[in-house]
Amino acid sequence: MSGSRILVVDDEPQIQRFLKPALVASDFEVLTAATAREAMRLIATRSPDLVILDLGLPDSDGKSVIAEVRAFSRVPIIVLSARDQESEKVEALDLGADDYIEKPFGIAELLARIRTALRRGTGGPGGVADTFEFSGLRVDAAARVVSRDNVPIHLTPKEYELLLQLVRNAGRVITHRQLLTSIWGVAHADDVQYLRVAIAQLRAKIEADPAHPRLILNEPAIGYRFAGE
Template identity: 40%
Template sequence: MKNILLIEDEKNMARFIELELRHESFHIVVAYDGKTGLDLALGEEWDVILLDLMLPGIDGLEVCRKIRATKKTPIIMLTARDSVTDRVFGLDSGADDYIPKPFAIEELLARMRVVFRRQEEQMAGQRSLLMHGELQVDLNARVVSKADQIIELTKREYDLLVKLMKNVNRVLARDMLLDTVWGFEAAVETNVVDVYVRYLRNKIDSPKEPSYIQTVRGIGYVMRK
């Protein structure tokens, strides 16, 4: 369930939006002034903030700027002021979108869906990248790089590195690495893992620097933060 914060001082408008969004199965909390809304925005996690421009106490532009100074929570501004200048001020303050009043609830829902899709795309992009210090693996492109320099790996080396980077701070036994990277039916000995770890170290480590891959004697290997 998506968590929505509505900061709106017009009680009738706030009630209308609250009821409509609850009907759409959103969890929604309403604040009726800028200070209360700002405290809620900074104190909890929200999927989107619906923010009125004209608020008592602290106006919407200032609330938006203060939120954006510390958080990336998507913000959609709601306001009766629809001049180009007002829209520019709102967007420049850090709002992700701007919808003038009066509006149909269908339009607000459509704008929110755009925000949610953008969040999902960003999260998917983050999941496709593994990073450890200067070492980076782009899972979609299957490209390994260090300090922006591409490192050429064989398939086994790549699969072994990905397994280790997906399990940072977790010690992985040689048997488990062998089964995962080479497969249960592979006719190879566990010392092949040691050989490939050595290959990887030669390619990803820097001289006189600690190895990315640490040996846990008698067990296996780990990459630690």
């Protein structure tokens, strides 16, 4: 993980100015780009292990960078965005970005997101592992068994698929559309209420206090995130 190469794409010199020393001090190798064109060139030639991408770039929309990169690479992409740009974030995630972080952010939060994304990218724990355990909840994908504190929990097939999808992406946000498309199908990509109902039922079965969920977290207007780490 340390030693990984990170490409920071942002046209604001002030952002580069603190991100670069902070990432270097965290033992990453840092590449920087201020334009979409430069970013594409570096991704193609230097194969970074992760890309931090600001959505507003002078020569192109950051979202088009995501679409272009995804045509040939699965490199994890973390999007930098403002809080008031929900639709931008959702579009970026649906296009294949792995996560997003809102400006302004503390460096610790960014580093945590980077580690989660890098683990996924390298197929480590939280990737496609067969079993997952977090705070007493155990999901055994091979045996299709879910238990909490060793007490088996009965889930409907939809609830099980939803949980599996969330835990396999633990620590990472998944958009409503991504969950709906993979579990209910493309025809229901916009039926967010299906998802709300299923999440509520799932929480009732796996959360210690469903009113204050600790495992399945809301990302308002964007999607859900399974608490990782």
